[in-house]
Structures are given as C-alpha cells and as structure tokens.
Amino acid sequence: MMPALPIQSSATTEECLHLGRLIVLTGPSGVGKGTLMRSLLERHPELYYSVSVTTRSPRPGEIDGKNYYFISRSKFEQLVAEGEFLEWAEFAGNYYGTPREAVLNQIHSGKLVVLEIELEGARQIRASFPSALSIFILPPSFDELEKRIRFRAQDSEEAIARRLLRAQEEIQAADEFDIQIVNDDFETALNDIEMVLFK
Numbered sequence: 001m002m003p004a005l006p007i008q009s010s011a012t013t014e015e016c017l018h019l020g021r022l023i024v025l026t027g028p029s030g031v032g033k034g035t036l037m038r039s040l041l042e043r044h045p046e047l048y049y050s051v052s053v054t055t056r057s058p059r060p061g062e063i064d065g066k067n068y069y070f071i072s073r074s075k076f077e078q079l080v081a082e083g084e085f086l087e088w089a090e091f092a093g094n095y096y097g098t099p100r101e102a103v104l105n106q107i108h109s110g111k112l113v114v115l116e117i118e119l120e121g122a123r124q125i126r127a128s129f130p131s132a133l134s135i136f137i138l139p140p141s142f143d144e145l146e147k148r149i150r151f152r153a154q155d156s157e158e159a160i161a162r163r164l165l166r167a168q169e170e171i172q173a174a175d176e177f178d179i180q181i182v183n184d185d186f187e188t189a190l191n192d193i194e195m196v197l198f199k
C-alpha cells in the first residue's frame, strides 16, 4: 500500500485517486445494490463504504450516521453551496450526496472506496474521476424489479411509482458504465462483483 501522505492543495482530486481507488455501484432502485453492498462489506471489511447525506426521512431501522446522514433540505442546499459534495442529485423527491472530504481522505490513505449511488451522481463521478471503476447492477427483468421494491415494503405507493418510472430511464443507461452485472441469483452477482474488484 502507498504511504499515507497529507493531501497537497496542489493535487487535483483525480491525482489523489492514484493512491487508492474509487468504485461506483449504481443501478435502479430495488435492484439489490444495498443488499449486495452489505454482503460485500461483511466479506471485505477493508473496503470503505461512503455514508451518504440525504433529505429523505429515515425508514424503520435506519440509523443516522450508519445508513445515511439525515438532514433538512435547507442544510443540504447550504452544503451544496459550500462545495461539500463530491456529487449530488435529486432522486424521487429527495436530495442525496456523497461527502467530499471523507471520501478523498480515504482514497488518499490507499483505501478502496465504494459509492452506492443513483444514475445522475454516477455520471458526475465518471466525469470528474475518469479512473473510477463503475459497475451497473441490472435486474433479471422489470417485473422482478417491481416485485423487489414492493417486497421491501418500505416506500409509499407514490414513491414506488416514482422509482419504477425512473428505473426505466436508468436501465437504458447501463451501457455508459464499465461493467454490467445482472443481480438474478444473489451469490452469483456477489461473486461477479468480487471478481471485478479483487481479480
């Protein structure tokens, strides 16, 4: 591993990436990104998972600082204005963003950093960090995606409709990303991701 160096003010964020590696996991809502991510972290605790900031209300069981940092819209807008996000987007009526400083510090110390984010944010990362590796997770079918969102039973009917509408657009963008993995059989998809990250 590279020695940990202080971040030089002259170093661009892209230059910092040479010390570590940035991985983007994206795909439509309900495809299983979060579930894959949790298993990946259990198997590989050396990975750094970036906890995002959101204006969405916590779901039952979600913990502030673990699943997300839950903040108000006005506070989020203030953080945007202050340049605190590496990327951010509005998704299904809420804001989501990746904290810049924490991620860059981890990359700089040589960690493999994984972001689990939606399409617009993933596009922003691809534009600002061309050396990031992007993985798009696809459902085996649209019907199965809908079943998974409903089975999760954590969104209102209106939120489910918004997410499914957005999912159609997101799936069409799969080819923009470096790797496409179908999450049909869970273990197979997890192994496929591991092959990409650790081969």
Ligand SMILES: Nc1ncnc2c1ncn2[C@@H]1O[C@H](COP(=O)(O)OP(=O)(O)OP(=O)(O)O)[C@@H](O)[C@H]1O
Residues within 6 Å of the ligand: 027, 028, 029, 030, 031, 032, 033, 034, 035, 036, 148, 149, 151, 152, 183, 184, 185, 186, 187
């Ligand atoms: N391979 C799979 N087969 C069947 N069900 C799965 C599979 N992978 C995940 N699921 C289930 O699908 C549901 C949605 O998964 P998850 O919440 O991880 O999706 P997500 O992509 O993170 O969604 P979001 O982007 O909205 O956070 C969960 O109930 C999860 O257990």
Ligand SMILES: Nc1nc2c(ncn2[C@@H]2O[C@H](COP(=O)(O)O)[C@@H](O)[C@H]2O)c(=O)[nH]1
Residues within 6 Å of the ligand: 027, 028, 029, 033, 052, 053, 056, 087, 088, 089, 091, 096, 097, 098, 116, 117, 118, 119, 120, 121, 122
């Ligand atoms: N652009 C970003 N998207 C993010 C971030 N954190 C999560 N997400 C994505 O938002 C949707 C909805 O998430 P949910 O928890 O409300 O179901 C999903 O696709 C996440 O991957 C982020 O920091 N930036």
